[in-house]
Amino acid sequence: MLFHVRMEVRLPPDMPAEQADDIKAREKAHAQDLQRQGKWPHLWRVAGRYANISIIDVADADELHALLSSLPLFPYMDIHVTPLARHPSAI
């Protein structure tokens, strides 16, 4: 099942740079692992924002929640999810 997910990152302005760099490095490694597994087939930066638009390919909403909440940046992201169904005109 495909989900359209928008994630906006809001790190606390007073978070020490070393801690922020560590979270971002762990996030990158985890996101790339999920991409290699085929669970995160699209990851796009929203131009001009610390945000992304993603397509996540998982079995259901429970797996989506588990995936999103496993991200190191999860506590610092506003996340909006749109479940996708097949369009009847799509070829």
Ligand SMILES: O=C(O)C[C@H]1C=CC(=O)O1
């Ligand atoms: O940078 C972001 O948009 C947040 C997050 C999503 C993937 C990743 O590596 O970081």
